[in-house]
Amino acid sequence: MRMPPGRPRSPMAWAATAMLASLLLLALLGPLVCGAAADRPDPSVVLQGPSAAHPFGTDNLGRDLLARVAAATRPSLLLALAATLLGAGAGVLLGAATAVLGPRTRRWLGALINLLLAFPALLVALFLAVVLGAGATGALLALALASVPGFARLAQTLAAAVAGTDHLAAARVLGLRRHRLLLRHVLPNIAEPLLLSTTTAAGTSLVALSGLSFLGLGVQPPGYDWGQLLNQGLERVYGQPLPALAPGLAILYAALTFQLLGEVLAAAVARRGPAPRTAPPPTTPSGPSEDGLVLQIEDLVVELPTRDGVIRPVRGVSLSLRAAEIVGLVGESGSGKSLTALAVADLLPARARVSRRTLRLLGADLATMRPGDRRRHLATGLAMIFQNPASALNPALRIGTQLTETVRAHRGADRAQALLEATAALHRVALPPTVLRARPHQLSGGQRQRVTIAAGLMVRPGLIIADEPTTALDVTVQRRITGLLSDIRRDTSTAILFISHDVALVGEFCDRVLVMYAGTVVESLPSDRLATAARHPYTRALVESVPDLGTDRDRPLPVVEGAPPDPLAPTPGCPFQPRCGHRQDRCAEEPPPLAVLDPAHRVACWHPLPAPAVAS
Structure with missing residues (x-):
């Protein structure tokens, strides 16, 4: 597990690394080292308790339980990880897509997610496992489908915070397609909580798959995983508890490992970016329209x-x-x-x-x-x-x-x-x-x-x-x-x-x-006339409210009195007339058009102010 450079690992990171390494090592070497002992029956040692030769005891065929627990690590972990990745992949895409889809599709997709969340995931997994048939494949698909709504709701909630950001709007201006918006601008910004949730869900999936196997809906003989071993040892739990507790302790250890791993990765998540190059080429702008x-x-x-x-x-x-x-x-x-x-x-x-x-x-x-x-x-x-x-x-x-x-x-x-x-x-x-x-x-x-x-x-x-x-x-x-x-x-x-x-x-x-x-253009003029030749009362008030080095500091700054009109209750006539000190009767009756004063100057006012002789 890669940590950010220059930052010492915490005790939790060391513990998670060690526990994950032990699980991976056991998953890789368990079937190779213990596979023969796990599958070899011995009628002379049937249902024995813990001993030096068999630390966890033996099962009803005389097979060593320690070897079987070690050999079951690989199928137990692979099934849990596969179910988690399938459920997380489908759920995250389903939920995050709400940030880049149209409003109607987004509403239907949100309603679908809400409907799926109404059913408890464990009951859905049990129902689907029965429908799909007992076995490893049916249990895997059942648990993956049952976990989709939870991941979809988490991704939908996180993506909603990204949907209104300026950088996503800027990407839309650039014309990026929806899949690129999703992969480049939505998913990277919600990756950290999703990573934590996914690694934590792996432990939950392991427990759920073991439960399905315990109930006879998961891995079927002659195959076995920790859940099936737990079922086989349940009958001896009162007389010889270790054969029953050993698979349960393995499940607990793996679930705790995934939980710690999620906490550590959530703090250490990072992305790589492209390397820079040199030697810039010249660029040219796009041309204007034909009419200029x-x-x-x-x-x-x-x-x-x-x-x-x-x-x-x-x-x-x-x-x-x-x-x-x-x-x-x-x-x-x-x-x-x-x-x-x-x-x-x-x-x-x-x-x-x-x-x-x-x-x-x-x-x-x-x-x-x-x-x-x-x-x-x-x-x-x-x-x-x-x-x-x-x-x-x-x-x-x-x-x-x-x-x-x-x-x-x-x-x-x-x-x-x-x-x-x-x-x-x-x-x-x-x-x-x-x-x-x-x-x-x-x-x-x-x-x-x-x-x-x-x-x-x-x-x-x-x-x-x-x-x-x-x-x-x-x-x-x-x-x-x-x-x-x-x-x-x-x-x-x-x-x-x-x-x-x-x-x-x-x-x-x-x-x-x-x-x-108030949503309209009230004056259009060259910038060199703004301070000296503005004719609309509103423009003149804006100019006069700007202080300069010669402003008398003993006098209050000029302000535009009043407030803009209520957009829900627009008044007839000129929108500025309630705040205008030069209004007349006609100003309250009909809105003025943007009239031409000269080829470079237009003003929307029935009674434009005279141009001041001295600049403000």
């Missing part, structure tokens, strides 16, 4: 059913991006910024309803594409950078594995080529190749964010959606991340949709700014 627009959205609407009714957190959003353009999307929390991005990436919750007049990415109409083609197109044309890089990266996999799986899945690159491209992507984000061997917890917040950017560059996307990528970072690291995105835009002509609530950062970093409020 990388992303084109018109009248995007998102509806979410809730217990209290249907809400529309995104209402009629229209935006477009050209190659090498950085567009900022700002607004308060709950304004619909992230949901707009998730709608583009096809990552909305299963119950969400999306409607749009136009949704094109790199010239392809996503609404008319088949689901498989849409996933592949999004996986290679779009990259998502999530707000929390710690949850966006799979904690169970090394960085090298997470960077290479996309190109291996979608471009058929072999491992060596994928590692070369991963090294090139890390080089572009100013990280050394040694990062490939690290796991996410070994990196700082800024390094993890750069790794997520490198992962996006692996597919050579035409569009990068950065959903508040600098929120959890300090100012110095924020500058590095925004500078890195600017360099990527300059070198690859990739369009970037930058979502943030930091008005000052967006005004400095982006080419154009879209301001969202």
